[in-house]
Amino acid sequence: MILKKKVIGLIIFLLVSQAYVSQAQLYRISLLTCDPGDELYMAFGHSAIRVLDNIKGTDYVFNYGTFNFNTPNFYGKFAGGRLDYMLSVSTYADFVATYTREQRSIREQVLDLSLEQEKYMVEFLQVNYLPERRYYRYDFFFDNCATRIRDAMDMVLGDKLVWNDEGADKSEKTFRNLIDEYVLNMPWADLGIDLALGAVIDRDATAQEEQFLPDYMEKAFARASIVGDGPTRPLVKENHVILDFPKQNAAMPSLNPYWLFWLVAVVFTVITYIGFKRKRLFIGFDVALFSILGILGIVIFLLWFATEHSATQWNWNILWAFPGHVILAFALLRKKLKPWVRHYLLAALILADAAVVFWILGFQSFHPSLIPILLVVILRTNYLYYNVDKYKAISA
Incomplete structure (x- = not known):
């Protein structure tokens, strides 16, 4: 009789433990922010979403910043603003290996989402990865690898997500000022950008609009909070440095x-x-x-x-x-x-x-x-x- 009670107790314990795992540790969803690289297309950094499935043991990175070089008339579409970017998926190991080769640092912000929010986010990403949904018309300022993640957070959390923009840097910066922060040591690229872009980028960007840059979105995630879903809590519960390479202070080229x-x-x-x-x-x-x-x-x-x-x-x-x-x-x-x-x-x-x-x-x-x-x-x-x-x- 005593043995039977112990067996029943063990079964109950295992069931409760499994339920706890499924409720609290089903997924681990985080924002990955990557430092800028040496080339112009890397100059503004990068953002991606990591989804670790603790039950299945899978670890994937969802990346909105990819495009197909084999697209017909690739350069014509790029110049004409008609090039479609897409959501791609890679393993976390492959993603880290790429940035290790490029010697670009990666920082991780683990999100404090509820089980329902985690499931919604994963379902949202899976649906958007469908062949008919994964492509989108890229816009550097308003629809890119970072803004797509921000918009996904707004979609999943709705009015429970508070960005706390009043805590953002109060200095007024235009879109052109924000770009200049990243290309000052690339004078020819900086000149080309200023020649190509018109007066529409010479207005002050709001705190939300600044999130087209991964570094600024990382800061926005750090000050955001979740309300109306139990006690108010920060959106980010953990911070990790995945790769840490020293930042190189690129010198101004002699021919400028x-x-x-x-x-x-x-x-x-x-x-x-x-x-x-x-x-x-x-x-x-x-x-x-x-x-x-x-x-x-x-x-x-x-x-x-x-x-x-x-x-x-x-x-x-x-x-x-x-x-x-x-x-x-x-x-x-x-x-x-x-x-x-x-x-x-x-x-x-x-x-x-x-x-x-x-x-x-x-x-x-x-x-x-x-x-x-x-x-x-x-x-x-x-x-x-x-x-x-x-x-x-x-x-x-």
């Missing part, structure tokens, strides 16, 4: 646009002075200058009007890098200039001056290295406008 563009400005200033003294135009320099600016203007125009990128609209770089400058370059090559050339030069001068005014008034922030280029455009359009008819024949 800052000193190179000032060198260009000095060259154009010298040839303008010599041309003034010798009564010459040195048109060849202007043909090269306006050809480059015109081609750049065509790219800006296409990014603004011919793509689905939301951040490339209202790009006032087009004031000084104008597509019509290509036509001007060809016109300057002719032995006899058309009368419209002087009118165009005046218009180009006014547009370059307007770009400076737009910059000063804060309509759009231009890359600092462009100051000498703007000065060159103003100098040469002014010089040619007043001297082209003196030193070169103009046809009727």
Whole structure:
């Protein structure tokens, strides 16, 4: 009889233990935040969700930041803002191995979710991994590997998730300021980004919008809390450092646009002075200058009007890098200039001056290295406008 009671007690204990495990330790769900890497596409870091199944023993990472290089017309779709990213799944071991090779640190925030919330999150990820659901139209600022995770948390927890944004850094930062934090030591990439993106990113980002950057989302998760589901508790219950590599302070490359563009400005200033003294135009320099600016203007125009990128609209770089400058370059090559050339030069001068005014008034922030280029455009359009008819024949 005593033995029978012990057996029944043991069975009850095992059942209660199993129930406890299933209720409290079915899943371990966490946010993984990865440090930036050396390449531009790695420069802003990365976010992913880890799902450890304690019953089955599986350990997977759900990653919204992947795309297929074999996509037909890959580069055309990328340039046009029509490239679809997708949710992919890898083992945790493979994920860590990748970042070990790249020597990029990984930090883990274990989420304090209830059993129902854990199940909902896993079901949400599984459904979104279905072939017909895993693809989405990527947007760097508003729909990327980080914002997809934030939106998943909002979906799963609803009004029980409180972000506590009042505890965020109060310094006002525009989207462009936020990007600059990561590419200051990549001056050419920084210049390219500033040339491609328009005035729409020169507004202050809200604390929620800052979460398009993995580092900022990591901070947002750290201050968030869960309410209305038992006692109020932090969203994050544990923090772990999975990989820890020393951050390398990348030096500014010796060949950068800052000193190179000032060198260009000095060259154009010298040839303008010599041309003034010798009564010459040195048109060849202007043909090269306006050809480059015109081609750049065509790219800006296409990014603004011919793509689905939301951040490339209202790009006032087009004031000084104008597509019509290509036509001007060809016109300057002719032995006899058309009368419209002087009118165009005046218009180009006014547009370059307007770009400076737009910059000063804060309509759009231009890359600092462009100051000498703007000065060159103003100098040469002014010089040619007043001297082209003196030193070169103009046809009727």
